[in-house]
Amino acid sequence: MDPGRMGAIQGRKVRVIAKIRSGFTDLESESGSSRTKDRISVQKPNGDESETVTISFEHQSVSQNESYKVDYCYEQNEGNDIIFSREVKPLISGIFDGHDATIVAYGARGSGKTYLIQGSENEPGLAVQAMAEVLSLAVESGKLVSISSYHIINERAYDLLDPKKSEVSVLNDAKGKTQLKGLSQVPVKSILEFQKLYLSGRNLHKSQKKTEPPCRSHKGLVIHVFQGEKSDTIPLGKLNVVDLAGYEDGRRKSTNALNLLENTKINKPIYALQNVVHALNANKSLVPYRESTLTRMLRTSLEGTNQILIVACLSPLFCQDSVHIVSLASRSCLGTSQTVTDSTKRNKSSARLMGHSSLKSSIPGSVSSTVKKQSGSHVQFSERKFSERKANGMASVIKGRKLFTETSHSAKSKKALQKLPMQATSTDIVATIEHPLQEEDNSSLGSEKAIITCDEEPSPLPALGLQETTITDKELSPLAALGLQETAITDKEPSHLAALGLQVPTITDKGVQQSEENHEEVTPSIISGVKALSLVEEGHAIDKENNNSLINESGSPPISECLQELSNNLKLLYSSIPSCVEIPPKNDALNAQFSTDTLEPKTPEPSIQVNEKCELANISSSPWQTFSMRSSGVKNSLVQEYLRFLNTANKEELKKLKGIGEKRATSILELREESPEPFKDLDDLKEIGLSAKQIKGMMKKEMGELFN
Numbered sequence: 001m002d003p004g005r006m007g008a009i010q011g012r013k014v015r016v017i018a019k020i021r022s023g024f025t026d027l028e029s030e031s032g033s034s035r036t037k038d039r040i041s042v043q044k045p046n047g048d049e050s051e052t053v054t055i056s057f058e059h060q061s062v063s064q065n066e067s068y069k070v071d072y073c074y075e076q077n078e079g080n081d082i083i084f085s086r087e088v089k090p091l092i093s094g095i096f097d098g099h100d101a102t103i104v105a106y107g108a109r110g111s112g113k114t115y116l117i118q119g120s121e122n123e124p125g126l127a128v129q130a131m132a133e134v135l136s137l138a139v140e141s142g143k144l145v146s147i148s149s150y151h152i153i154n155e156r157a158y159d160l161l162d163p164k165k166s167e168v169s170v171l172n173d174a175k176g177k178t179q180l181k182g183l184s185q186v187p188v189k190s191i192l193e194f195q196k197l198y199l200s201g202r203n204l205h206k207s208q209k210k211t212e213p214p215c216r217s218h219k220g221l222v223i224h225v226f227q228g229e230k231s232d233t234i235p236l237g238k239l240n241v242v243d244l245a246g247y248e249d250g251r252r253k254s255t256n257a258l259n260l261l262e263n264t265k266i267n268k269p270i271y272a273l274q275n276v277v278h279a280l281n282a283n284k285s286l287v288p289y290r291e292s293t294l295t296r297m298l299r300t301s302l303e304g305t306n307q308i309l310i311v312a313c314l315s316p317l318f319c320q321d322s323v324h325i326v327s328l329a330s331r332s333c334l335g336t337s338q339t340v341t342d343s344t345k346r347n348k349s350s351a352r353l354m355g356h357s358s359l360k361s362s363i364p365g366s367v368s369s370t371v372k373k374q375s376g377s378h379v380q381f382s383e384r385k386f387s388e389r390k391a392n393g394m395a396s397v398i399k400g401r402k403l404f405t406e407t408s409h410s411a412k413s414k415k416a417l418q419k420l421p422m423q424a425t426s427t428d429i430v431a432t433i434e435h436p437l438q439e440e441d442n443s444s445l446g447s448e449k450a451i452i453t454c455d456e457e458p459s460p461l462p463a464l465g466l467q468e469t470t471i472t473d474k475e476l477s478p479l480a481a482l483g484l485q486e487t488a489i490t491d492k493e494p495s496h497l498a499a500l501g502l503q504v505p506t507i508t509d510k511g512v513q514q515s516e517e518n519h520e521e522v523t524p525s526i527i528s529g530v531k532a533l534s535l536v537e538e539g540h541a542i543d544k545e546n547n548n549s550l551i552n553e554s555g556s557p558p559i560s561e562c563l564q565e566l567s568n569n570l571k572l573l574y575s576s577i578p579s580c581v582e583i584p585p586k587n588d589a590l591n592a593q594f595s596t597d598t599l600e601p602k603t604p605e606p607s608i609q610v611n612e613k614c615e616l617a618n619i620s621s622s623p624w625q626t627f628s629m630r631s632s633g634v635k636n637s638l639v640q641e642y643l644r645f646l647n648t649a650n651k652e653e654l655k656k657l658k659g660i661g662e663k664r665a666t667s668i669l670e671l672r673e674e675s676p677e678p679f680k681d682l683d684d685l686k687e688i689g690l691s692a693k694q695i696k697g698m699m700k701k702e703m704g705e706l707f708n
């Protein structure tokens with residue numbers, strides 16, 4: 001039987017395979033002969049290709065029982081050709097029938113992802129072979145083909161076929177279908193044309209790397225198939241081919257804050273994709289597409305009966321990152337019908353409750369790129385205060401006073417929309433999509449021609465010098481600015497302990513958040529100076545019984561119990577701070593601030609920002625900056641109150657809000673029936689048909705009322 005169909009046979013939507021890189025790098029060749037034992041072994045059930053294969057690692061750091069199951073594993077002697085003919089070719093005919101297919105390669109750095117996708121002159125990769133197949137079928141059936149190519153850096157997508165590398169906006173049309181505004185499509189008629197476009201776009205990016213800081217990126221190719229004439233085309237299906245940037249465990253390898261930040265950013269879509277794949281394979285009703293730009297971009301192609309192939313790329317010699325990659329792959333394989341092995345059981349239990357809180361109840365094994373638990377962290381206190389986005393950095397500090405001004409994102413989205421017609425002429429086959437909003441009581445709020453889902457509030461967290469605690473962290477706890485007591489804590493709100501430079505377990509609707517990478521539960525810890533000090537020894541597991549007792553029958557702990565837990569942690573932290581906080585010896589100004597202000601729940605000031613080019617820039621604090629950051633805290637506090645109101649108020653109360661009429665109030669109540677707390681951030685208001693601009697307008701009006 002063709003192993004390519006095995007995922008489907010097992011009743012799972014996503015097929016998850018592994019590929020062990022052929023050949024050795026120079027470094028591996030040098031040490032390879034002495035490391036013959038440190039290889040990966042693959043056990044394939046004799047003759048029965050419908051069974052999963054088992055991958056294990058022979059290495060002293062891996063226990064002998066530790067093995068991982070995936071749908072199939074291609075070994076070193078199996079090249080791109082065989083993977084194409086068995087795994088990819090069967091997907092291509094579906095594209096001509098109107099289905100989408102998606103192939104994603106991920107793995108540790110240097111594990112052969114790009115070689116698998118692009119290949120070499122002698123051994124074309126999956127993308128090149130797929131394109132050749134699509135072109136030949138298109139010629140036979142009179143279809144048109146075009147391609148798009150993009151890369152994602154710091155959660156922003158850029159068009160690789162556009163010489164200006166302009167930003168791509170991820171929009172949802174009125175039917176909820178993903179539209180990538182600003183992503184050009186270029187018609188392709190021959191494989192040579194394709195190679196010129198696709199590979200030169202990438203090489204351009206690679207040449208940029210030489211002069212600019214090495215920002216790694218996730219790269220995507222889309223092959224679109226259309227029917228009809230040049231001037232009047234109808235999209236059929238498309239093939240997405242994604243080459244994810246190399247996974248690297250930031251905690252082990254990062255030697256500075258910049259590396260740690262880069263790894264966290266790089267790993268985010270990898271974890272987000274795993275969460276999506278896991279949810280799809282387990283037939284969950286809620287799939288966390290919104291966790292990353294990549295999953296939002298791919299959403300339409302991942303939904304429904306579309307086909308998905310995930311390839312975990314592995315280096316032939318043992319490395320810890322490969323173990324992690326295989327464990328993620330194995331976990332994604334877990335469908336409802338599958339038996340869990342020892343290792344996957346462990347993953348399943350230990351990695352649960354990560355990621356988007358709204359999905360925690362439905363995705364038991366979701367993972368996040370949290371950097372909370374940094375074993376042996378050498379991150380300086382000052383180094384932790386960095387920003388990850390240029391737009392959120394200096395700019396957001398300066399803009400802090402304008403609590404609800406338009407974000408630069410919005411402006412960019414508009415620009416992208418305005419730019420469309422131009423791109424349409426260059427490609428001839430781009431469809432311009434304009435969808436009227438469902439207007440309701442929003443005459444004063446303005447309207448847009450498309451529902452924009454990419455406009456996220458810039459995260460104030462990095463601008464405030466705080467580490468993001470999970471991939472979904474978006475809001476800083478308002479406590480930092482207000483000194484108020486929190487009444488609900490989710491994974492989106494690092495408590496004010498974070499503002500003190502402390503790391504806290506995120507208390508979610510299911511208890512204490514865990515570190516996904518070590519698969520250990522996280523304990524409250526303080527990181528300071530050159531050393532991370534834990535109040536409780538790192539890795540020390542929080543008592544599970546205790547933890548379980550926080551969870552009620554519906555799977556959520558009552559808020560009072562969350563608060564009790566927080567209160568206990570606070571007491572523990574406060575009582576321990578003097579003896580645990582280690583003051584960095586060389587930064588007197590910082591020390592002074594940290595030592596005198598430690599117990600005051602106020603927002604720390606950023607000392608380091610990271611711009612788009614991954615450059616660190618020191619930013620000194622000023623009264624203005626302090627004021628701006630506090631304003632940002634006030635804003636977040638108000639937003640949290642607003643969201644709490646949306647999650648709890650009755651219909652009549654909801655209708656008192658600006659911009660909420662009968663229809664929207666009903667939609668809000670319907671959403672609350674589906675999930676008890678549907679509004680985790682303002683972005684969630686898009687679920688009731690509001691655009692980013694409208695949401696902002698509503699907030700402005702609502703908050704403006706406070707001064708009337």
Ligand SMILES: Nc1ncnc2c1ncn2[C@@H]1O[C@H](COP(=O)(O)OP(=O)(O)OP(=O)(O)O)[C@@H](O)[C@H]1O
Pocket residue numbers: 021022023025107108109110111112113114115116245246247313
């Ligand atoms: N099947 C193969 N046969 C021969 N050489 C290979 C093969 N796969 C990968 N290599 C070589 O291994 C090295 C790393 O491969 P590649 O660049 O594809 O890894 P990667 O996972 O994309 O790396 P990164 O994470 O840095 O993007 C390259 O020199 C590549 O030519």
